[in-house]
Amino acid sequence: MTEIDRRTLLAGLPAAAALAAAPAIAATAAPKPVYGAETFRLANGLTGVVIPMRRAPVVAHMVWYRVGGADEPPGLSGMAHFLEHLMFKGTPNIGPGQFSRRVAREGGRDNAFTGHDYTAYFQQVAADRLELVMGMEADRMANILLDPKDIEPERQVILEERLQIVENNPRSRFRERLAASFYLNHPYGRPIIGWEHEIRAIPREALLDFHRRHYGPGNAILVVQGDVTTERVARLAERTYGAVPASTRVERRRPQEPPHDGERRLILRDARVREPSFARLYPAPHAHASVETSDALEVLSHLLGSGPASLMWKALVDTGLAASVSAAYGGDSVDPSEFGLYASPRPGVAPEKLEGALDDLIGRVLQEGVLEAEVARAVREIIAQSAFARDSLMGGARTIGAALAVDLPLDYVEYWPTRIAQVTAERVTEAARAVLRRDASLTGWLVPAEARA
Template structure:
């Protein structure tokens, strides 16, 4: 699921680690860790992960809070994202905007993002400036100042952000409305940025309570990647974050989805749309709930929709029915997630023909299965980029942080290549049969045309 950045919308996290793996491995292998992260926990409850990378004297510093849009009270959607904005508006020692200005003066950069399951803050700075950003981040963890005027001013900024990145972007309006159909009861159906009328209603006092409840060290994860050692980070963490009083880990209690029954459909016309777009979504288990099935669904998504050699591409794009076709699955969530099929018809091709072709691809896969060669190729392609993942200063920090923030174990990332190599054709088809149920799908079309009043 996408994240909402305070400056832009981010499509998703970097893929988990990718190592070359051309042959299946034993059932539960122990391979070389992808990032080699080391972890420790401070007495006040803060979890920390360190990824040494000594190629250049720079570091990526991240703090993740186990709270996102799905943890907000009913009727106050957008609160997690609103608080993310307010974290830049000053503390008892720093004035509004001073955090980012100080990072910039040191030659660094900073930003933040909000997802359904977490909120994250990061800086990239020279290694000898790590203590500075840790001290400032620890300061706003404990001493956030929510000035009333700043709060109301930022509310207007967020409302304008919603207009810019959601209301004025047809594909994002489409995705927002589809989510409300896929999730009948779960808060994943609410937009991360919030509904406009609820953003207007969020009280300053509720933001303060939200910060007090969720922004303690026991609910936070520190991730540092770069030119450091674990002992260096531990020492700095104890001197900064370690000064905050202990806080409990906040348990997530969320409404869950009832069994999916009955196909749901959406047709959303928009005069700014030139060509139709189709999305068919299915509710799918997360890696937390069904780790083996989640691995198989990753391979299934690759076989179905990973480019010119995929089944959807060959069935829709090669014959000229569609300009593009793809599949998606993101299992690194706290609760049930989505498996998606997507297509953009070529001019003159009727939506019914696209749906028929997509249905034929799925029916054939369920009837005939997938081949050993398809699975082996998918595994090779999925795991081919691990060396590049290791070279990215932010890639490891983002992947490790997101994994820990949704309560997956560190090995979910570190052993991913060896684990994904154990997926078999049988497991892929079993996962497809469990998830790709047309009688429980959400099918949406974004169409050219006038918006209804």
């Protein structure tokens, strides 16, 4: 059970779907779906997805709810993550802690995670145990107890989790402050785990209301991958989830961002830091606005900051200015997102020197554009690096579930290799010029307490 920044999962979503497709796809060849997933729908509103994978008699079973940290009421940050923990505390039919124990007794494993846009629960079990976990998951969809005696101890567990993964980790604190500084109005700026004072204040009644509102079949997506057929999964789903009372889709109503006008800076000093860290965030459109732009930005992020052949590596690492560099784009989200550039200077390198070299690089990209050869290399590498995703029992379930949970269509994942192979240098350059605007950016530095940035 954990909280997961949506960038952690979603920024890599298309790459996870790309698999082993060739970078050059003949114009006359009919595109083939990556997973060959099939869908069905129950009368109570539940959406079902089946991904056949018959290499071994095992299945991955996932339930995705279209609700995450960005859907919490103001003042109650961390509630989606808190509820995720409490979903393991029992129903009238399954005692506290027994859910995971039952899965383990069957030789399986289970867990859950929370993002800004969704919450997901999963089990990996033998194929003949699928109905068991479906019944258990349907039970806690409808009958969660939220016993007061379980809430306070779990609240302390979450506060300790926040202490360990955020407060005791300077870089985690830096990322948290970056998000809070970058998003002026949107709840993506809130930490998924929640602010400490708000975690302490979440009442049981709010948790019950949150579950009642968001944890219905009409707001859920069932994804099963493995040694199954769509007919069998649909039959078992009707027998288990079909017994849950019908519910409707919950409309997301979130505050939106105003225009990002003006360059901003954040400097966080911490005595535990030995070497500085740099980050720059730019407002970026999500895939809903334009799939073509989103694909181009995905290629741009790889071209700029992925590996020794990337432009940032050549400009900063090969020149001795940086120890590491990276870039990330999180466009697979419900609302507009960000494009990020990151670097760690080598010991003794002044922060302004590294930042100046990066500014020079971005300036050249915007002025001169990128080359077709660079884009072709990036596309080949993206697809090659994801070639093993298809062998993962959870790969398809996570990729497709995450896409559907943010309202992207199934074809967005299934035909991603075809689209990414068609990205051109002109499209990447156009996307870079639209997004990499210094006058709308946030630049952040994490530095030692005695340092100046």
